Amino acid sequence: MATRKEVADMAGVSEATVSRVMNGVGPIRESTRQKVLEAAQTLNYHMNAIASSFARGRSGNLGVVIPHVPKVRLFSTYYFSEMMSGIGEAARAHGCGLLLLYRDPAVPYDYVSLFRTQRIDGCLVLGANSLPSETTGIAAMAEAGLPFCLIDQSFDDPGVSAVVAAHETGSYHAVSHLIESGFGRIGFLNGAPQYSTSADRLAGYRRALEESGIGFDPGLLYEGNYSMRSGQAAAAAVFADREKLDAVFVANDRMAIGLLQGLRERGCETPEDMRIVGYDDSDASRISDPPLTTVKVPFYEMGLTAADMLLERIPGWSAGASVFRRTMPTELVVRKSSAK
Amino acid sequence: MATRKEVADMAGVSEATVSRVMNGVGPIRESTRQKVLEAAQTLNYHMNAIASSFARGRSGNLGVVIPHVPKVRLFSTYYFSEMMSGIGEAARAHGCGLLLLYRDPAVPYDYVSLFRTQRIDGCLVLGANSLPSETTGIAAMAEAGLPFCLIDQSFDDPGVSAVVAAHETGSYHAVSHLIESGFGRIGFLNGAPQYSTSADRLAGYRRALEESGIGFDPGLLYEGNYSMRSGQAAAAAVFADREKLDAVFVANDRMAIGLLQGLRERGCETPEDMRIVGYDDSDASRISDPPLTTVKVPFYEMGLTAADMLLERIPGWSAGASVFRRTMPTELVVRKSSAK
Missing domain, CATH: 3.40.50.2300 (Response regulator)
Incomplete structure (x- = not known):
């Protein structure tokens, strides 16, 4: 199976450039983009991205855990649909899948086993609250030093990343x-x-x-x-x-x-x-x-920022150093x- | 690890009843529900559901593949948000995750490798069209006899399931x-x-x-x-x-x-x-x-029906017999x- 390095060698560019082209991130000269895409196609690099993430012990999936609210069409609300669009855009740019999971807000959710079973590499938590049924699961994830981030909910724990609004x-x-x-x-x-x-x-x-x-x-x-x-x-x-x-x-x-x-x-x-x-x-x-x-x-930007910052940090995630907080402006x- | 059978034995009910309670599906006597939930809690059954789906060679994930349309916030459109709400409801009731993946509509998508790498157990395809760049990937999935379903797009191939509207x-x-x-x-x-x-x-x-x-x-x-x-x-x-x-x-x-x-x-x-x-x-x-x-x-009902019918058929999926078509009424x- 082709590696990113092989694509970089064939195209005569750096591995970072291969990533930027494949992820569609940042400005890139059109001739460079074409060289990388041709090399990737020749080496059938695209489909191996998934296989190689498995080989590294990664799922290639970003978890998105949302509350189940009976009779509410969550994706049809402005709040969740805008956040999901932002998260989706970041996931697409990083070439990863979004694994959507519903939690019952009344019962502590077992986030940790999602990581243990390699279903997800990182986790975004939407619509969380400060009741014990929620905080138990989130605290367990923080204690285990796992890469995750809350969106639009702050949490008084130095191990918890969050993107919130002012x-x-x-x-x-x-x-x-x-x-x-x-x-x-x-x-x-x-x-x-x-x-x-x-x-x-x-x-x-x-x-x-x-x-x-x-x-x-x-x-x-x-x-x-x-x-x-x-x-x-x-x-x-x-x-x-x-x-x-x-x-x-x-x-x-x-x-x-x-x-x-x-x-x-x-x-x-x-x-x-x-x-x-x-x-x-x-x-x-x-x-x-x-x-x-x-x-x-800026719900769209909050989703985009949280997913992007988390995905960037996952490869070198260190429980102490990688935790991040962002407050986005309101108007x-x-x-x-x-x-x- | 606890199995569904152990929960059924402890609660004195059938395995099917355990599934119905755990998935919140169908009418169930409250006393029966309580017995099953207590047994599940005692045996820590919930978190093992994921592990056991892995043991069976399943991911526990339903794939949802949607087109990437630059600058369009897809989840914020009525069409996709309603379908996603319906799909999400079915996934929740079946206790499975939704793996959202973006495809580039200009390039044939490699659905088959999503199944081979056990990222998904079944696949829903949204926003498909009849251009060769789309149909190549879908035909490959049909030829491999994999469980998948198109929503709101018909496709002239007896191996392709679809839920459409009139x-x-x-x-x-x-x-x-x-x-x-x-x-x-x-x-x-x-x-x-x-x-x-x-x-x-x-x-x-x-x-x-x-x-x-x-x-x-x-x-x-x-x-x-x-x-x-x-x-x-x-x-x-x-x-x-x-x-x-x-x-x-x-x-x-x-x-x-x-x-x-x-x-x-x-x-x-x-x-x-x-x-x-x-x-x-x-x-x-x-x-x-x-x-x-x-x-x-009825976009919500189309998403719900497609996901529900596919998830019900996945355990015993047979390429010839399991393919399904539904046409929902318009008004x-x-x-x-x-x-x-």
Whole structure:
């Protein structure tokens, strides 16, 4: 079977150049690319990439573990579909497969055996939370020194890599925008507290209110579960409190649209009677009526970055030195739902 | 390591019952479920499921091969995200992993080596076409008698399983609806001809026109590539032909929305000046302005059915007897874009 070195020798280039061409990464002179592709074709290098990863004791697969949520079409949500597109792009560029596995969020997941049985070489964990049923499995993976990374969930353990977004800052800007527009009485419809992303948003909401001198009132907090239905359900409580509220900051766009619809059913219009700010900058936020002011989160780039950084590190992974953390920026997007 | 039989013996049930409980499939008495779960936990059966599939020479993975389309976030399209959700649900119920692999549509893909290297036990092929670069790889898999299934693409080979939708009928109903509404001069904006789904739609369009006595006019055919941008681009030609057209039938919703926007930019409003019918019944068809008349395709159910039927057949797969075909129904959904 041909090796990368044989292809490099035949094409008269370095092994690194062979990798870059085969993975379609980085700028490369067209004549060089052609020489490498011809050599690879002559030596039938492409199909041996899989065989050689097996020979090295590797599966050639990146694991992606996602929660099973009954009745939810996870890939059809903006959050997961964008992350998956980014992860897929990185996997393709590295020439590896993505092994998608569902976990039951109520039961500790045995990540370690996925590595032991050589089903995966590295693991991305999506939609994790901080409940013991989740953290047990993740801590075991960290303790075993295995290459993995959480996306959009932080975890207080130096052995855990994570790519997250600046949700505290994003929330701070969203709430500050409402305050600066003259809407000081601001409710907050958050998601479940076991997600670090919910805690980050609460911290940003609180900081904006406290820094402005308005102060934090726990009586204006509402809770949903990030679904549109839970936003619709929250409309009852928000409507009952409407005399105390100018605006509601909502932890994602789907809940925000559900809240907006629930309020409209009760005769309370956005933005005339209530201002609403969502979160995510999903497609739905743009086509909602009215379009939502929201906070853009780079989910595609988060998936791409996490997969790319993990895949780059796997060959020389060392439990202590290889762990990485990245925080991606968020950005306020002002549309009609928060208008004066 | 515990086997399924040991769990069955400890719980006092059949092995089939153990599988049904572990896979969460079918109705099961709660007391039986509890007995099986306790036995499985005592024997640490869950994690051995993976090891035992390896011992049997199986990977425990279902391959899903999708085309790489530069700059397109495939998971963020309605078509792929719905299919993936259905496939994911079936994989979860069967306790297997989904191995996602990208192929370059311009190069024959070596499916057979995925089986030889035990990376996958079965394979689903999404977004295939009828060009030689695609059919070579698929024919090799059929010749080797391997368990695989195409989704939404038919292939004239008795060794190829496929789950498709009734696009000929769906298109026939869409065009007949326009004719019955009094719009007899109907253009057709189709996707690329290498997809059997494009050919099926053309056949249905043509049959409706011929049966009604209007007759088929090749001068009213337009071609895009199923992207919104290609629909916008087609607006120039449709607008130039507007005096010859009452309506345009479009092969998917994204192109239809692109066409609608492109016509609007030219001052041609839907449905007042031009009737448009889309295809897919995507989320976008409902929130488009005006909402699109379209043809509902059960992509989620197609993914679920293909994965479920394939996974059920893999243990006893026999090249001749196991091949399967299913055609799922499509349904006309009438909304404002085709109104009189």
